Amino acid sequence: MDIRAETDRRAGEIEAVIRSYLPGEEGPQKIVMEAMNYSVLAGGKRLRPMLMQETYRMFGGRSEVIGPFMAAIEMIHTYSLVHDDLPAMDNDEYRRGKKTTHAVYGEALGILAGDALLNYAYETALLAFEIEPQNTGIVKALRILAKKAGIYGMVGGQAVDITSEPAKDLTREKLDFVYRLKTGALLESAMMIGAVLAGATVGEQKIMEETAGAIGLAFQIQDDILDLTGTTEDLGKPAGSDEKNHKATYVTFEGLEKAKADVARISEQAIAHMDTLVVRNEFLTELLRYLISRAS
């Protein structure tokens, strides 16, 4: 399997699913819908919905009920980027080579489009009840999504991240917290929701949560490594930005060699953990390896 080509192909399919759940651009409030759709369609690997869908398939899920949740998690991920890019936050004018939402639509609509996407994520996820009214996993999936996206998840991680600059405030303990919540929590929800909606047991859900958490951590450490060792061209964003911003990272605390070894160790352990399940999804295993392979 050419994992890179296969991942790209599936990302295209997932984008079509997401697109089918985006709002129409009509009515006096059309401008905010345009800003939402611009934000979601500005690119991205569609990693969260992909992990969700593959986990769902691994546990035998075969219906369209996963679609609203795939769109919802991408909307939540997107809103977090739109708000992170605002002048009061990271103040980024470009992301993945495209103008950020507030750079195109202005700051007020940047805030509002983010709010709109977060709210629309729930409006969308609730459509799952229409597709499979008898699926008792939907309520649990909604609760997982809300918890992992909120103050005990992603928003909690962001809060610590933005209040811990300059670098001297960022202790190793806080760094772990930010890594676990800011990126890890939403990845965990992706894989847990896939498992829950397919009817996996609580034990199986737990293994997927732990796998996702570990992969999220490996992914973040690899990001720190690449920021130091990659070129701006490779990364699609300025290399060396952490050093320039005096930002403490995993590499600052552990050193480059240890960080590289940890990425390999953590991700292999995560995959081994998932392999203790009786069900298998070869593509998912390959995908997790591919995600962290850029670092080695």
Add this chain to the structure above:
Amino acid sequence: MDIRAETDRRAGEIEAVIRSYLPGEEGPQKIVMEAMNYSVLAGGKRLRPMLMQETYRMFGGRSEVIGPFMAAIEMIHTYSLVHDDLPAMDNDEYRRGKKTTHAVYGEALGILAGDALLNYAYETALLAFEIEPQNTGIVKALRILAKKAGIYGMVGGQAVDITSEPAKDLTREKLDFVYRLKTGALLESAMMIGAVLAGATVGEQKIMEETAGAIGLAFQIQDDILDLTGTTEDLGKPAGSDEKNHKATYVTFEGLEKAKADVARISEQAIAHMDTLVVRNEFLTELLRYLISRAS
């Protein structure tokens, strides 16, 4: 009944319910929880949860299942105020005589606390499934909340409002749209959710939606009148701000006398509409009259 004293007393009870659903202030992300709680507890008439609870009671609702939704709608109302007050939006440093959230915690945390409240509103509303798992109205209530808070409701109204300044852009048609959605939609959801959770029929839900929409409109027109005729002391905010900001209002289009007559007419029609129901809630009727009485 001394409606003013009774409304204040019930607002106090409602605040206790809301408080019971606010997050604890602990963990490394404590600061965002503090900013959320500061925002929600900074005052307010608790009008939306009050209308929800009284509608729920009117249709015979007697359980605690309404509590999570009362807290959720107040969180959504609060997040919208927190974001509206941001420098990129209305840039207000004070609200009801208290410093706004971003004025206390900084702009980044103002954005994040608003996001956190919106997300936590759904996390909270989902708790209703634990209280009354068999209540099939909960899913419908969630869908009403999400729709009325989002781009087809409050956020849609805000989008038109912020993109229609200066006044020349605000046509009468757009003004109606903003009034109907920016404030009206959330009031509609309050009364609809109360009805749905108590098991009201679709026809009854519709009457409550229409009543709330009309009361919301009367309430907004009255606000425009008071901005012109009230004193800063009466209002608790600067009088004459619409004129100062060259903001077109209902009074600009219709004149002061017509506006006053319309408030009385629209609100009495709304109450008469609600009175066509076989169920009654005397306090709710008095409350709706009281809400718009300040304008006459």
